[in-house]
Amino acid sequence: MAPRALRPFAHRDYRVLLIAMAISVFAHGMWAVAMVYQVRHLGGGPAQLSVVATATSIGLLGFVLIGGITADRVSCRKIIITVEVLSLLVMSTLAVLASTGTIQLWHLAAAGFIQGAGAAFFFPAYSALLPRILPADDLLAANGMEGMFRPVLQQAAGPAIAGVLVASFNPPMAIVGIAACHLVAFIVLNALGHHKAYDEHLEPGQKRPSALADLREAVGYTLGTPWLLWTLLFAVISVLSFIGPIEVLLPFVVGDQLGGDARTFGFMLAAFGIGSAIGSLVTASFPLPRRYLTFMIMFWGFGTLPLALIGMTTTPWQLAALLVVVGITGGLGQVIWGTLLQRRVPPHMLGRVSSLDFFVSLALMPVSMALAGPLASVMPIWAIFVIAGVASPVIGIVAWLAGKMYRDEIEHPLDRAVGPRETTPVEERG
Numbered sequence: 001m002a003p004r005a006l007r008p009f010a011h012r013d014y015r016v017l018l019i020a021m022a023i024s025v026f027a028h029g030m031w032a033v034a035m036v037y038q039v040r041h042l043g044g045g046p047a048q049l050s051v052v053a054t055a056t057s058i059g060l061l062g063f064v065l066i067g068g069i070t071a072d073r074v075s076c077r078k079i080i081i082t083v084e085v086l087s088l089l090v091m092s093t094l095a096v097l098a099s100t101g102t103i104q105l106w107h108l109a110a111a112g113f114i115q116g117a118g119a120a121f122f123f124p125a126y127s128a129l130l131p132r133i134l135p136a137d138d139l140l141a142a143n144g145m146e147g148m149f150r151p152v153l154q155q156a157a158g159p160a161i162a163g164v165l166v167a168s169f170n171p172p173m174a175i176v177g178i179a180a181c182h183l184v185a186f187i188v189l190n191a192l193g194h195h196k197a198y199d200e201h202l203e204p205g206q207k208r209p210s211a212l213a214d215l216r217e218a219v220g221y222t223l224g225t226p227w228l229l230w231t232l233l234f235a236v237i238s239v240l241s242f243i244g245p246i247e248v249l250l251p252f253v254v255g256d257q258l259g260g261d262a263r264t265f266g267f268m269l270a271a272f273g274i275g276s277a278i279g280s281l282v283t284a285s286f287p288l289p290r291r292y293l294t295f296m297i298m299f300w301g302f303g304t305l306p307l308a309l310i311g312m313t314t315t316p317w318q319l320a321a322l323l324v325v326v327g328i329t330g331g332l333g334q335v336i337w338g339t340l341l342q343r344r345v346p347p348h349m350l351g352r353v354s355s356l357d358f359f360v361s362l363a364l365m366p367v368s369m370a371l372a373g374p375l376a377s378v379m380p381i382w383a384i385f386v387i388a389g390v391a392s393p394v395i396g397i398v399a400w401l402a403g404k405m406y407r408d409e410i411e412h413p414l415d416r417a418v419g420p421r422e423t424t425p426v427e428e429r430g
Contacts, residue, residue: 069351
């Protein structure tokens with residue numbers, strides 16, 4: 001018998017989908033570096049770079065709810081392929097403009113916006129499609145594989161290869177590489193089979209509700225499901241408390257407290273990503289725990305406690321060790337969470353609920369980053385990290401109690417072996 005983490009690879013369409021997702025994520029990692037150096041090549045500075053980064057964020061947050069609605073109404077296979085085609089066209093155009101010296105800042109901003117919007121459609125469709133091609137008992141392992149590949153490819157391998165291309169040739173060559181990745185992903189995705197959609201909630205001949213009604217249904221379900229609602233509330237406050245310090249203040253810890261440079265900071269980000277990959281792989285290798293909600297909140301909540309010790313670090317290795325622990329616990333919790341959405345949310349609204357999760361979890365991320373800088377001017381950075389470290393455990397306990405998760409997980413066991421979800425599916429339209 002294959003190890004649990006490898007069981008999803010027995011399914012051909014899972015292999016196709018994972019390969020395409022990995023290539024696409026790798027391309028996004030390359031874009032993070034290629035975009036920076038193309039802006040600098042045009043003579044831009046932090047302000048111009050912020051314009052492109054903001055455009056990407058607007059595209060992502062502006063379309064993620066629409067992406068979720070679409071994933072529940074349209075063929076997920078077609079959505080994913082369309083996103084890859086659009087990314088291929090955008091990056092190919094950008095590569096031509098950059099190579100001919102006619103590229104301008106607004107071209108990069110537009111490309112970033114489209115990339116963000118594409119991700120807003122891609123990932124709800126990916127989440128909704130995965131339970132249609134795998135037995136429920138293999139979803140934890142599949143989410144663990146994704147959680148392992150994503151940080152390695154998007155935070156390490158993709159940026160590293162883009163950096164080599166920029167250093168060896170020029171920024172346009174890195175953009176050519178991104179376009180090539182999307183071409184390969186498109187070719188791979190065409191091997192993906194047609195799968196069934198879950199429209200069993202509609203009576204024969206019943207007219208499909210409007211998109212707004214679909215969104216209201218998903219919001220109503222979320223508000224009326226305590227474990228889901230309180231996990232999202234916990235995520236919002238947790239993200240607000242620690243994302244800003246990590247993204248904005250960690251470079252100052254590295255430089256002012258530890259005497260490090262840009263390479264040291266890059267090593268810290270890599271340590272965080274490696275921890276996330278380890279946590280995801282570990283989760284994929286074991287069955288879903290019986291107390292799955294308790295474990296998830298424990299990993300996510302208490303996993304930020306090492307941040308409270310950042311002010312006591314005196315060497316880069318100490319800081320890296322703390323960030324590895326934060327990454328591991330974050331990866332563990334994220335894999336369980338993704339699996340719970342796929343196994344407990346009604347299949348016909350999985351795309352919408354996944355996009356709501358994405359939107360709500362990220363909604364206060366810009367606020368967190370905007371607050372971190374001003375806070376550092378009125379209080380010590382170490383104190384901010386102490387707050388960031390202890391906020392999540394406190395809020396996690398509140399969410400666990402308020403959502404009655406200790407009772408819900410016993411009333412809805414998921415630890416027994418199961419096959420594909422028993423529904424009355426019809427062939428996916430289109």
